[in-house]
Amino acid sequence: MDLPEMDVSGVALDDSSTVYTTAQLLTDLKDIWRSERLAPELLPHKQETVEMLLEQIGTVESNLEKAKHVKDPFFLHCHKMEANRVRYMLSNYLRCRLEKLENYALHYLQLSAAERDFVMTTAEYKFLQRYQADTEELIEGSVRTFLPANLAILDKWKEAPLKPRLESFVFVKPREQINGLILGASDAPVSLEQHSQYLLRYSAVRKPVMENKVILISPISSASLQEIFLSSLF
Amino acid sequence: MFGQRAAELIRELERASDDALPPYKAESVRGICEEMQGIFEANCRDRVNLDADGIEQATAVKIQHAMHFRDTAMSRNKRCLIAYHYNRMERLRNLRWSLGGIIPTAIRQTLSEKETEWFSNYSKALTNYMMDVAELPDQDPADPQDPVVLDLTVHQRPPKEYFIDVKVLVDYGNYETQDGETIFLKKHMRLCMARTECEHLIRQGILQHVQ
Structure with a gap:
């Protein structure tokens, strides 16, 4: 069955030099989403990808709306479901970024302007500023009235902000061969082969992850580990 | 003994289960502050x-x-007070994500005034963020379109199926779906609804997902 007036796949977005297809955008989204979820710190923002995908969702959904009365409902639902999946991935990706910003709010507010523009969008920065101001107001405001006016309350808290744990271990998969990676101060540089997997400190692969040359992959979950363990017992 | 009340405050919060929000201990907080005031004056x-x-x-x-x-x-007391308020704030934040912008009355009673204020500020910040992310389509004057808004709180579970079977748990009354249709939700009803429609109703405890 064909869908004549519904153009939902492979839409070229604009006529400029870089043309993205929906499929390519989705692959990109999957990669950045996975890396974001597994990385201990905030990765560089991908505002363009997010914007383009939202535009695509808008197009698809308005097409579906128009086709509402003529189409076979089954196909409509399939497409709606697909749109919802993309919405889920996008929401989860953005939510994950917000969570990191919230947890390390003080740390991310201390970044220089250049670093900030690299890792977060203006909208995210606005949210972060507001969140931190509200939180300080909550903590300080709750006790301020009972304490002497010239007693600093949040001084120690602000001196030692919580930082992302860059030393935690991650599973990585290079997208291309990476040479001359230095793992420890005393070790010789190593190379990471394409199509293989490694367990490394995040700090060692931080740069290639940010450049999207290495993607993070999820380790075997503890639930499935348990399953393996139990099946070996019986 | 210095710091005893502060430690007790933290311990009480720790004893409550992870996502529960026990009543705000205004009395203890004030007591600790008085202790701190005493310390401050003695030091002066x-x-x-x-x-x-x-x-x-x-x-x-x-x-x-x-x-x-x-x-x-003094430092210890300060640290405990910050930890107490910060941890409660984190739990409150989780509530915003699971229950939406309106706090049920039962929970509202356990919050301090400042916390209620924080909650509404956080909701506002979140809405502003979502509006900033929303994509405005190229406006065609003849056919105005709504911006594509991504409600981050709706899509919290991976959608595996478009429709799900749900059971109505409370007498809710009329509910308007996204298509503009109205359904009457009555206790014990079984329905087959689009997942996006009922996700927030499930989280509010009005519907139950039946496998």
């Missing part, structure tokens, strides 16, 4: 004593030690 007094002329060496050392001890107690 000692500071003056220390600066007084003709003070003996032995007395000065004693005063310095007492001040140092009080200062440590």
